Amino acid sequence: MDYPKDIMSEILYDEKQIIARAQEIAKQINKDYENKALTLVCTLKGAVFFFTELMKYVTIDCRIEFIKASSYIGNTTMTIGNVKISKFMNFEIANRDILIVEDIVDTGLTCKELFAYFNTNKCSSVNVCTLLDKKKRRQTNIEPKYVGFEIDDKFVIGYGLDYNESYRNLPCVGVINPKYIK
Numbered sequence: 743m744d745y746p747k748d749i750m751s752e753i754l755y756d757e758k759q760i761i762a763r764a765q766e767i768a769k770q771i772n773k774d775y776e777n778k779a780l781t782l783v784c785t786l787k788g789a790v791f792f793f794t795e796l797m798k799y800v801t802i803d804c805r806i807e808f809i810k811a812s813s814y815i816g817n818t819t820m821t822i823g824n825v826k827i828s829k830f831m832n833f834e835i836a837n838r839d840i841l842i843v844e845d846i847v848d849t850g851l852t853c854k855e856l857f858a859y860f861n862t863n864k865c866s867s868v869n870v871c872t873l874l875d876k877k878k879r880r881q882t883n884i885e886p887k888y889v890g891f892e893i894d895d896k897f898v899i900g901y902g903l904d905y906n907e908s909y910r911n912l913p914c915v916g917v918i919n920p921k922y923i924k
């Protein structure tokens with residue numbers, strides 16, 4: 743079954759725009775992390791599309807790792823501030839420059855937990871690169887080092903972002919049509 747044609751009430755960024763922005767950010771990362779011990783950490787599942795795009799244009803030596811952080815449950819569109827982090831593989835953190843790649847930073851609570859996690863494990867540095875930033879909703883003082891696009895407080899889907907686990911595979915980012923929110 744295909745997704746309804748009007749699943750997005752508004753398309754915010756298409757694939758071309760996202761790839762172009764990923765290229766720009768990667769260029770900056772190449773400069774900022776030259777001669778550093780960079781580990782790009784993808785937060786599953788939402789960041790996976792952006793992560794793979796970004797990675798392609800990071801040309802300096804780096805490692806990639808995956809972590810799962812979740813703060814939404816079921817079909818809600820509200821953040822619940824109860825962040826769970828699960829590390830899949832035991833990866834080296836000590837003396838590494840950690841760059842967490844996020845799909846979206848909203849309240850910032852997930853980032854706060856991730857920062858606490860990496861900092862207690864003695865990494866050299868920890869920063870965040872996010873495709874989308876809902877800056878106005880921030881409840882913490884943590885700011886991403888790299889932002890793809892700043893967006894308004896609307897629930898978005900596509901390009902890795904889900905609603906109730908669907909719509910991640912849409913090749914653009916858009917606002918979910920409220921008539922599909924249960």
Ligand code: 5GP
Binds near residue numbers: 813848
């Ligand atoms: P925070 O902890 O910053 O409030 O939330 C971060 C997480 O909330 C993101 O990784 C993402 O999973 C989810 N999230 C926040 N806003 C949205 C949104 O507009 N759409 C979707 N699909 N997820 C969101």
